[in-house]
Amino acid sequence: MTTQAQGLHTHVLDTLGLALTAGEYPPGSVLRTDELAQRFEVSRTVIREVVRVLESMHLVESRRRVGVTVRPTAQWNVYDPRVIRWRLAGSDRPRQLRSLTVLRSAVEPVAAGLAATHATPEQCRELTEEALGMVATSRGGQLEAYLVHDIAFHRVVLNASGNEMFARLGDVVAEVLAGRTHHQVMFEDPDPAAVTLHVQVAEAVRERDAARAEELTREIATGALRELDVLAP
Amino acid sequence: MTTQAQGLHTHVLDTLGLALTAGEYPPGSVLRTDELAQRFEVSRTVIREVVRVLESMHLVESRRRVGVTVRPTAQWNVYDPRVIRWRLAGSDRPRQLRSLTVLRSAVEPVAAGLAATHATPEQCRELTEEALGMVATSRGGQLEAYLVHDIAFHRVVLNASGNEMFARLGDVVAEVLAGRTHHQVMFEDPDPAAVTLHVQVAEAVRERDAARAEELTREIATGALRELDVLAP
DNA sequence: GTGACATAAAAGTCATACTTTTCGGTGCCG
DNA sequence: CGGCACCGAAAAGTATGACTTTTATGTCAC
Known part of the structure; x- marks a missing residue:
């Protein structure tokens, strides 16, 4: 490890x-x-x-x-992925996870909106592919496989935003997702609603509907936040 | 230097x-x-x-x-303040400045909203003080003095949000503001509208009006973005 | 008590010798 | 002709010891 x-x-x-x-x-x-x-x-x-x-x-x-x-x-330089990983492995993981998720909830919706206008066809394809991958692995305790798609999905969105600062948050998001999976801050299977939302985001981006992509991503984020409230007091 | x-x-x-x-x-x-x-x-x-x-x-x-x-x-680890400073001093400053400002426009409004509910009385006081400082130095080419207050203002907002990740963006914002002042990507005097908005944000936070604080900050951000369009093609 | 000064502790710098990994070529064998 | 194993050298990695520089702190004179 x-x-x-x-x-x-x-x-x-x-x-x-x-x-x-x-x-x-x-x-x-x-x-x-x-x-x-x-x-x-x-x-x-x-x-x-x-x-x-x-x-x-x-x-x-x-x-x-x-x-x-x-x-x-x-x-601390809390944007350094290594620092994030270290802290996520430590004792105040809940607080850490929360502040990171709040950051995501501020950034990712905007990034998704931008992605809807900037994504290349190739990126749209990847996005759909990863969303489908999430669907495929969302049942039966395939958490690891799901995680891979989840990370890839968000990375594509952030990259497709065309904004360098957003793109570089890919690693941060990856650490967060990996952290919450590997430290059991998660249900047995991913929330089906969240999975659906991812598919819809891919759709919205493909259809260049920025407002919808942003709104849907916002829902994903608030969902993640709510999940944290339940699992990490 | x-x-x-x-x-x-x-x-x-x-x-x-x-x-x-x-x-x-x-x-x-x-x-x-x-x-x-x-x-x-x-x-x-x-x-x-x-x-x-x-x-x-x-x-x-x-x-x-x-x-x-x-x-x-x-x-690159573009969240490292040193990397930001280096790049801001280099040739593709415009693009850099733009992506940083977009990041700010995503983060700061949310941070301001949170600040409205989390700020301590002391932080409210500081906020008002810095806003007034901005007003006082907004005319007559006192760009350096204005910069100090501007940086301090945004730092207080980010800190008051109570979110660690937001708080740590204080340095990033500082680099951006300093960068755009020191590299002449700015008008002679700050935009009066922006100055007023800062005062109003301080007000909104003091009155615990999260929605208004968020909206006003959003206006500051879009204003900064518009200014960039004019000054950095 | 205050200020100048000496002392020593710790990081900073340098030079050098040695170890380890790994690229790239060479030649053998299929 | 092509692939595979082996070998050598290049460059980073590691270790060590000597020396320099900064600076906190204690001491002494005033």
Whole structure:
């Protein structure tokens, strides 16, 4: 499950990142590179590179003569897919999932509207295909297969919006969907209403009906939000 | 203007990042760490750390026996404020500014609506204060002072939404506003209508009128978008 | 108490040596 | 002629130790 031994750097980064986002080191606490090097039994070189990356995520701040201090949560770079994954694996998953879903509910409808006017025929085809894939896998506990189509569907919508910022949220959405499937924040089978809505969105986009695509996507989003209320208190 | 000599790492990172986002090295081209070390006259250590950070932004990918290859634009981590700043300083600023503004137009109205129900009295106060500050500095070419209030205003709204993901967009919005001011993608004085709208948003939030706050913010956003149409073809 | 100064702790930088992965070619065999 | 296995070298990855720079903090004189 977790990334495995494809480089010391990756391993240490993942471990430390997970620990940090899990709140194992409260904000303000300081780490020292030598100490970390010892703990992980790697050279300072590796630790320094990891710290630099962590620093670029605003998880920590490294200052001379003081060490690597953990930053307050409010400063994390929460749009970095890795940070999302780490936090989704941690303890405050519910809150995390909620704020991400609220973001989706703001962005995806607009993106769907834009997609209706910008999608290429190829993208329309893909969209329909993934929606049908969702239908096909929506029963009988094929959650993993369903997830693949679900992710692909939303990715296509975001890409088809023609807006780069929306497109790049594909990874974020993917993490959210994967997270809620893998952490049992979901019913046994997907909500049939949601599945239908996806098919209809594909339809609306194909027919260039921006308003309808937007509205339908809004319904998907509010549905997801409602589902969260039930499953993640 | 550009970050200056506060560490070799920072300097090299900024320079390389700027060059990359400017498209100086087309996607697919490869850099070698030794070469970079020579070019910048720094040790491999520094270059490696820079590359790791660049890699964490998905600007490049480092592979053994092949080198550091530049990734296609579609994979950049465009939510990293540094990437935004670099790109805003580069050549395709118009397109960049547009996609960011579209994002804002999707997110900020929703955030404002949430802010109306979640804002603390203190935040309401700050909001009014910043709005008034905008009014006070909206005439006579005080663009810099105006910018400060503008940024602060939007930051408070995003924070007051109570949603972490929205809150973290504060930096992004700040980069956008700063970018469009500093790169002359703006009229001499801010649009008076926009200034008024900000005051009204503060009002709406203070009066807990979510729908109105959302609608007014939507108007600000569409106004900004229209302004872009005029100034950045 | 306040300010200048010395001290040392920690990150930052550098040079170098060594390890590991993997691309690309070479040649053998089918 | 084509495919497969093997080999070598190129580049990143890792480790280590020495040295530099910044800076928090304690000390001492005033």
